[in-house]
Amino acid sequence: MKTIKEPARETKVIREADVVVVGGGPGGIGAAVSAARNGANTVLIERYGYLGGMGTGGLVTIIPLLTDYTGKQQIIGLTQEWIDRLIPRNAVDFPKKEHWGSMDKELVRYYFQRSFFMTRLDRVSYAAIIDAEISKVILNEMVEEAGIKTYCHAWGTEPIMEGNTCKGVIVESKSGRQAILGKVIIDSTGDGDLFPYAGIEFEDNIPPNFRIANLALCFWVDGVDLKKVNEFRQKNPKEFMELSRKAMESGGQGNFFASNLPDQGAVVWFHNRYPNKSQVDVEELTRVEFVGREVAIKTLDFYKKNMPGFEKSFLVLTGPQLGTRSSRRLIGEYKLTQKDLADNQPFEDTIAIFPDLDRGQESLDHPNMYIPYRSLLPKNVDNMFVACRAFSSDEHVQEWFNLIPHCIAFGEAAGTASAMALQAGVGIKNVDMKALQKQLASQGVPLPDITKKVEHKYTGPALTTPPFGQH
């Protein structure tokens, strides 16, 4: 492997802060807002011009799995605040609270038609469909209100390491190569981009048949006469299926869903899966940009020619960001594994509860997953958190719990703990867990009673629908 020598240099420090968060996606937002609101002088670094990561630029725009199968909301906190801020702007859609957990067949059918994310395990599930553009706006409002110093259009490249301590990060931007120093550093890059330089142990094996093994390039088609599409679908279900199949044969995508957001009545969304060698290989990322765009065009061409209702449609938007799902995973102070999926009791250091809804019967037997603080902590670095999907998990846990609300929750814990550690003058590995949990609870994060064992036996009706994520 050929190398060239890059000489030593002096890099200008443009800012010194308490907490430096690298990455402005769901994890980064959770971390930065929590740290700042708890009194830390906080910097947030983001490569694109806007915040929200997969939730906005990635065009995922779905915040699912907020209630467990009984209808109890287990993810609240900043995730709920994001949703709350969208409500007065008419920029979010979700099932009515009184319907969460309902098994009423009519209700389930109604919500399934609105969005299949709104039902799970034969029941109504609290999932929010969000407006990406309005979300970008409210996220800006949140970081400004919290007094966070934000650097968009800035790529957080390497951590500055001094033994087992991270002193800050190097940032590349139009202003050149610069350094930002901090006392606690939070990796919210999604991919654990700081790991290789910090000598942090990680794994990245992903079975090819897993959902997370795929990249996506989501796209939106506008100008659709949805009434015409739905009529055709209802009157000619066989032909509709046939057209979907033919769309795929012609190199396009067969599956789309209506936006369901107010005023997006002529818009349909396409989400997809592209297998790849690695989601942190720039050549693979580039390859998928090309493949994805080609598929988008072929899809549009086919639908315009053949599907009633698409005659005047046009491609209004391809994702400003690639849809990334998984790459590196921290091997941290505690690694959540398949074993925890079967037999998960609240840890003493539980910082979040995630409803488990996608695994069919196994989910009914294991309604919630408990997340320990230690799964955010690298072993060999004293002052760094991982608050994104790269948290310490095996491929099985990652497959189910790497979504937007999960990452916000990681961020909330990491950000809050950072501020508390700094105030108490202790390392982040020595934060008082009870105090942290009390503080998180006061911020609206549901936490279990860690003194009691969870005794759960599912006694409800047998499942009639297949699990969402079938392998």
Next chain:
Amino acid sequence: MPNSSSTRTITEPQREIEVCREADVVVVGGGPGGIASALAAARSGADTVLVERYGHLGGMATGGLVTIIPNLSNINGEQQIAGICQELIDRLDTKDATHYPRKEDWGSADEQLVNYYVNANHFLFYIRDDLNTGKKRVLYTALVDPEMLKCELNTMMEEAGVTLYCHSWGTLPIVDGDTVKGVMIESKSGRQAMLAKVVIDSTGDGDLLLPAGAECDTELRPKTRIAALAFPFWIGNIDLKKYDDFRASRPDKHTEMSQELTNLGGAPFFLRDLVKYHDGVVWFHPFFPCLDQSDVKELNRVELAGRKKMLITYEFYRKHVPGFENSYIALSSPQLGTQGGKRVIGEYYMTVKDMVSDEIFDDTIAVFANNDTREISAQHPNICIPYRSLVPKKIDGLLVACRAFSSDYRIQEYFNLIPHCIAFGQAAGTAAAMAVEEGIQPRHVDHKALQQNLVKQGVIIPGIKEAV
């Protein structure tokens, strides 16, 4: 707690950086200048790499939501920019993804036609006052569909055999004395090096120039068009007929609302999207004064201000303006609209003097319609661009093919648009390939041979016809 930055530095140690690629030509930046450079270089036989920070190509023309390719003809209707620019338009035409006046209407003073463009608010792009005749005339300007253009650019790159590195930030040039040998890139794959015989700076802002030791002119005057950043956005699902009826029947109310929105901090003015099927979509292009578009703090300031202004505008329109009741924000620009910045001081430095000299240089590589300088334009409808304005002084191995070409701020003000940068790129890419083939530096490429190559590619150069 103290927030201020310090003059503190940290020491980064020396290290070995993996060379991920060695090529003939590496183009940094995949905007209009970069895509043209890459296509021209590859088609001329060079092993070419294109590096782009975003996931898509096209720069301001796509991610920047500018989507307007203006001034392709002068006011007399004579086309001046063809080449790759025309090729893009031709390709989009086959997909119903572009809008432009018919060829027979270029230069036309037909009132109906003129009014069509004025009513669509495109009078800055399609219409000019002809001071010689006192009439308004139609220019050859094209609007493009940015999503289709992104796809088309990908296809063209694949066809030409260009190696793409999207999601890659070209940072520092690799310099050996006065010669640029390559560029460092940052991406999810880490920090890597690319080596090249010729590097083309198509970053828009000339990001490689100062680190390479090239002399630059950084003057930017306040209140000029280019001393501003734009935050464009699209609003969709509009009933334009309803809006038009309202505007026609209640013009006073319309004016009052526009004023009210301005007072609230919004942007009342929008352009229609004339591309086929886009009739439910309109464009807003608010500008924010900014004297340094290479200052990340300024970029952030405008991101925040822009999004605020967008929301104020959208909510006002939704609540008050007929036709917008069911509208939604379809898209805020994935990239900030950048316009002006530093320029290299090259082997030829273009100034306002060149707007009136009518000089046809020995090394002319493009001719631009000069439609925007009123009395000067009336007397001098065209301006020629010499190859030497793309060549830095002293520094070898480097060409500039973007709005950072060698010019004073006045020239940059008028000739930094998408078709201009495409023209710079076509010339720079062709010249780079020629330099590599002959084993010489770009500054020594034979001008006549370069012109012949460009004319063969469909570039219009005054006085040069394709040799038989």
